[in-house]
Amino acid sequence: MTPDLIIVGAGPAGVSAAIEGRARGLAVLLLDENGAPGGRIWQALEARGAKDADDTAALRTLGEFRASGADARWRASVWAIDPDGTVFWSDDRTTHSARGGFVLLATGTTERPLAIPGWTLPGVMTVGAAQIALKTSGLVPSGACWIAGQGPLLMLYAVQALRAGGRLAGILDLSDRGAVLPALRHLPGALPAFADLRKGLAWRWEIARAGVKWIRASDLRAEGDGALSRIRFRAGGQDRSEPADLLLLHDGVMPSVQITRALGCAHEWDEAQRCWKPVTDAWGVTSNPRLLVAGDGAGVGGALAAACAGRLAALGAASALGRIDAASRDTAAEPLRAARARYLASRPFLDALYAPRAPSLDDNTMVCRCEEVTAGQIRQAAKIGALGLNQLKAFTRCGMGPCQGRMCGATAAEVMADARGVPLEQIEPYRTRFPTRPLTLGELAALDVGT
Amino acid sequence: MFTRPDNGSLTLTFEGRTIAAREGDSVAAALLANGIQVTRQTPVSGASRGPFCMMGACFECLAVVDGRASVQTCMTAVRDGMRVERQNGARGLGTGA
Amino acid sequence: MTYDVAVIGGGMVGTAIAYGCAARGARTALVDQGDLSLRAARANAGLIYSQGKGEGMPAYAAWTRHSISLWPTFAEAMASVSGRDIGFRQRGVLAFCLGEEELETRRALLHRMHNQIGGPASPVHLVDRRELEAMLPDVRLGERVAGATYSPEDCDVNALPLLRALYTGFLAAGGVHLPERTVGRITTDGGGFAIVSDRDTVHADKVVVACGLGIPTLAPMVGLHAPVHPVRGQMIVTERLAPMLPIPGSGVRQIREGVVQIGTTMEEGESVPATSVADLARMASRAAAVIPALSAARIVRGWAGIRPMTPDGFPIYQQSPSHPGAYVAVCHSGVTLCAAHAGPLAEAILAGRLPDNVADLHPDRFDVHTA
Numbered sequence: 001m002t003p004d005l006i007i008v009g010a011g012p013a014g015v016s017a018a019i020e021g022r023a024r025g026l027a028v029l030l031l032d033e034n035g036a037p038g039g040r041i042w043q044a045l046e047a048r049g050a051k052d053a054d055d056t057a058a059l060r061t062l063g064e065f066r067a068s069g070a071d072a073r074w075r076a077s078v079w080a081i082d083p084d085g086t087v088f089w090s091d092d093r094t095t096h097s098a099r100g101g102f103v104l105l106a107t108g109t110t111e112r113p114l115a116i117p118g119w120t121l122p123g124v125m126t127v128g129a130a131q132i133a134l135k136t137s138g139l140v141p142s143g144a145c146w147i148a149g150q151g152p153l154l155m156l157y158a159v160q161a162l163r164a165g166g167r168l169a170g171i172l173d174l175s176d177r178g179a180v181l182p183a184l185r186h187l188p189g190a191l192p193a194f195a196d197l198r199k200g201l202a203w204r205w206e207i208a209r210a211g212v213k214w215i216r217a218s219d220l221r222a223e224g225d226g227a228l229s230r231i232r233f234r235a236g237g238q239d240r241s242e243p244a245d246l247l248l249l250h251d252g253v254m255p256s257v258q259i260t261r262a263l264g265c266a267h268e269w270d271e272a273q274r275c276w277k278p279v280t281d282a283w284g285v286t287s288n289p290r291l292l293v294a295g296d297g298a299g300v301g302g303a304l305a306a307a308c309a310g311r312l313a314a315l316g317a318a319s320a321l322g323r324i325d326a327a328s329r330d331t332a333a334e335p336l337r338a339a340r341a342r343y344l345a346s347r348p349f350l351d352a353l354y355a356p357r358a359p360s361l362d363d364n365t366m367v368c369r370c371e372e373v374t375a376g377q378i379r380q381a382a383k384i385g386a387l388g389l390n391q392l393k394a395f396t397r398c399g400m401g402p403c404q405g406r407m408c409g410a411t412a413a414e415v416m417a418d419a420r421g422v423p424l425e426q427i428e429p430y431r432t433r434f435p436t437r438p439l440t441l442g443e444l445a446a447l448d449v450g451t
Numbered sequence: 452m453f454t455r456p457d458n459g460s461l462t463l464t465f466e467g468r469t470i471a472a473r474e475g476d477s478v479a480a481a482l483l484a485n486g487i488q489v490t491r492q493t494p495v496s497g498a499s500r501g502p503f504c505m506m507g508a509c510f511e512c513l514a515v516v517d518g519r520a521s522v523q524t525c526m527t528a529v530r531d532g533m534r535v536e537r538q539n540g541a542r543g544l545g546t547g548a
Numbered sequence: 549m550t551y552d553v554a555v556i557g558g559g560m561v562g563t564a565i566a567y568g569c570a571a572r573g574a575r576t577a578l579v580d581q582g583d584l585s586l587r588a589a590r591a592n593a594g595l596i597y598s599q600g601k602g603e604g605m606p607a608y609a610a611w612t613r614h615s616i617s618l619w620p621t622f623a624e625a626m627a628s629v630s631g632r633d634i635g636f637r638q639r640g641v642l643a644f645c646l647g648e649e650e651l652e653t654r655r656a657l658l659h660r661m662h663n664q665i666g667g668p669a670s671p672v673h674l675v676d677r678r679e680l681e682a683m684l685p686d687v688r689l690g691e692r693v694a695g696a697t698y699s700p701e702d703c704d705v706n707a708l709p710l711l712r713a714l715y716t717g718f719l720a721a722g723g724v725h726l727p728e729r730t731v732g733r734i735t736t737d738g739g740g741f742a743i744v745s746d747r748d749t750v751h752a753d754k755v756v757v758a759c760g761l762g763i764p765t766l767a768p769m770v771g772l773h774a775p776v777h778p779v780r781g782q783m784i785v786t787e788r789l790a791p792m793l794p795i796p797g798s799g800v801r802q803i804r805e806g807v808v809q810i811g812t813t814m815e816e817g818e819s820v821p822a823t824s825v826a827d828l829a830r831m832a833s834r835a836a837a838v839i840p841a842l843s844a845a846r847i848v849r850g851w852a853g854i855r856p857m858t859p860d861g862f863p864i865y866q867q868s869p870s871h872p873g874a875y876v877a878v879c880h881s882g883v884t885l886c887a888a889h890a891g892p893l894a895e896a897i898l899a900g901r902l903p904d905n906v907a908d909l910h911p912d913r914f915d916v917h918t919a
Contacts, residue, residue, distance in 0.1 A: 080823075080825050082824070082825060086825075088825055097825075262822070262823075263822075264820070264822060381712075384712065384715045384716050384719060385558075385580075385715050385719070385725045385727060386583075387582055387583045387727055387728065388582065388583025388584070389583070390583045390584060391583050394587075394708045394711060394712070395708070395711075395712045395715075397708070397805075400785075400848075400849065401848065402787060402846070402848045404848070404849065427583075428582065428583035428584050431584065431821070433821075433822065433823045433849070433850045433851065433852060434822075434823050434825065434828075434850055435823075435828070435847055435850055438787070438846040438847055438848055439846070439847060440843060440844055440845060440846055440847070441784070441786065441810070441832045441835060441836055441842050441843050441844075441845050441846075441847060442832075442836060442842075442843030442844065444784075444825075444828055444829050444832040444847060445829060445832040445833040445835075445836045445843065446829075447825065447826075447829035448829040448830050448832065448833035449826075449829075
């Protein structure tokens with residue numbers, strides 16, 4: 001099988017790239033871990049049906065994708081990509097591979113870990129996790145459910161949960177009040193995305209109207225014996241304690257760079273979003289000319305900006321493969337670039353308003369959930385000479401578990417930077433390697449052709 | 452905890468107990484819908500863990516599904532009659548493949 | 549200030565020597581690169597292993613066995629200095645053989661080595677399939693397993709806690725760690741040496757060049773000669789499994805944490821520490837042929853490390869004839885030889901004369917002699 005374009009991920013960027021690629025005559029293979037297109041933001045939308053105008057537009061895009069003739073494989077878990085463009089994946093214990101002219105990663109983001117004491121207790125989850133449970137299974141929070149952290153997704157989920165009949169005990173706003181003033185500087189630039197900003201204010205109002213407590217808080221801890229039963233936090237100058245059986249944490253999202261890291265692509269530090277992202281050109285091409293990245297995986301910008309980036313990447317690939325000439329590529333790209341710029345207009349304001357705060361973790365707080373490595377152990381490793389996350393890993397096993405550092409990398413770097421007194425971007429992140437998903441030894445052995 | 456008005460007509464067992472699930476649920480979502488938060492105990496300290504990210508990234512929701520260990524329940528669709536058990540500590544290789 | 553000794557290279561070899569010098573009271577500096585430098589120390593299976601090592605070089609076989617004899621005491625010192633278990637076990641090591649042919653090849657190698665060394669027989673013997681089954685009661689072996697060779701005196705250790713213990717011990721003994729430095733030049737400086745890096749210059753009476761693949765650039769500056777080239781080694785690491793493999797095997801080993809390490813490859817000339825699916829698949833296939841139940845285990849990590857290799861695969865130790873006080877040390881088996889490096893080698897460097905039993909490991913052996 002030799003498709004022109006292999007797309008990993010069927011979110012807005014991936015399906016848009018597939019639509020554009022097919023329209024330009026490319027043979028497209030799309031791989032996604034889920035059972036249907038949509039990614040996170042449009043997850044299970046075909047099953048749920050449209051509830052507003054945004055959903056209707058998204059469903060139209062998904063419909064175009066379904067009709068595009070792209071070869072889509074669901075429940076396909078990509079675990080390696082060779083530098084020559086060969087993609088390896090597994091579905092239900094069977095391994096497959098295909099070599100593409102270009103490989104487009106549209107793998108989106110993961111939530112930035114918000115490590116607090118007790119965050120490994122069952123009953124503590126992420127806001128993104130609860131939103132997936134809502135979209136795919138109609139699960140709503142009830143009883144002693146608290147949401148804590150910051151960011152647009154936190155508010156959006158609260159609104160979605162309330163509209164679906166959920167009940168929330170309260171929202172703990174852990175954002176930095178000091179961030180509001182610097183953020184206002186970016187407000188005029190955000191005006192082209194005025195509708196987005198107005199939506200944010202409306203959410204906040206809707207939450208207040210539902211009678212959900214909104215508490216500015218700090219020093220949050222989760223407690224319980226084997227599962228969450230109580231949260232403690234500081235608010236209004238007082239220590240408070242509340243019963244809780246569900247705590248949903250959120251601190252924004254970061255590009256998933258597992259695959260681009262494993263391929264040795266160049267990455268750059270994004271100071272505004274405090275994360276690494278792959279270096280890409282105007283068509284999404286990384287430092288590996290066969291590998292493209294589009295959407296939030298190349299820097300967080302939201303669904304509509306991601307859809308534009310997916311189309312741009314497909315245009316670039318079609319042109320490089322000689323299916324369209326440069327002039328028609330550029331003509332088609334122009335409105336996409338303009339739209340993308342409009343969608344991204346509110347980003348600097350949002351990034352500044354919800355700037356991730358450097359965590360101040362006490363020594364006992366777990367950072368690496370898999371190997372159970374605490375902030376104190378990371379500080380100790382720094383003391384005996386660990387400079388970055390790779391030496392840290394060698395000294396403590398931090399990041400060596402099944403999640404391969406996805407849940408601890410950002411926090412471990414923060415703790416390390418603080419312990420060493422150096423800027424965060426000077427902390428070398430984990431060097432990841434394939435397989436980036438945990439296939440079984442038998443699945444891997446099945447690829448041995450023998451000698 | 453989570454709740455929903457209709458828990459569906461599929462049935463699976465968790466630790467031998469019969470629970471209901473809806474078509475389209477992941478195993479993890481079905482467990483949460485039934486108030487089950489703990490799917491495993493870690494092989495490091497024995498601490499209890501359960502679903503955390505629901506998107507296949509954190510590996511906290513591992514469980515034994517139909518005799519197969521270390522299954523990511525958040526990435527596995529429910530099927531009628533599925534047997535789910537907690538995965539306690541380091542798994543052996545004796546059962547299932 | 550002027551150090552007594554500056555060791556260049558913070559990998560397994562350099563750190564062991566630096567620890568050994570500092571522990572003996574020498575003012576020692578360890579000059580090291582950054583987080584991402586190619587550290588073979590971080591891509592190591594942790595076997596302390598004499599089996600089959602040193603064909604054609606009796607001195608290497610003897611030096612290896614000497615180090616193994618020092619290991620139990622050294623391991624205690626490492627555990628005590630770091631306050632944690634470094635996973636040292638003396639429970640022998642198996643080399644599994646798939647098919648009669650592999651067993652025969654292995655038998656022939658051991659026979660040749662036995663005759664080569666003479667004296668007390670190298671403690672390695674063949675075990676047939678039935679004996680192997682008795683040694684590994686919780687494992688069902690694959691049908692192609694014909695047997696194994698077993699070296700009861702060999703040991704294993706967890707390489708990463710070992711590296712950490714060396715650092716901890718080095719610092720506790722007053723050693724000075726100077727990381728984030730790439731050394732560009734070594735020059736003589738009065739009676740000693742100036743080690744010039746991109747950050748500063750370190751002065752020392754003695755210098756040990758132990759920076760693996762960095763050696764060919766630096767060694768000639770002080771009259772040393774140590775040809776090394778990169779060899780890539782890949783490994784597979786499984787999830788934590790319940791204990792099943794009580795004796796480590798070459799290529800399949802369960803460490804204390806429960807994970808099974810599978811591998812490794814030896815890829816000549818590869819200098820990028822990335823995994824390749826074809827190589828991983830080959831290793832997985834062999835491991836599954838040895839222990840079929842491993843097929844169900846989940847892989848949590850692939851590893852790739854770049855190791856320094858000498859032309860004949862044996863270590864190189866030399867004191868510079870033109871610049872006395874400058875030494876080079878490089879080997880492919882930094883864990884096995886760690887006890888010897890931290891012990892007799894460090895002691896000899898401080899005394900100013902390399903031990904007699906490494907005389908044959910001098911780089912002069914690479915000089916071309918035509919008859």
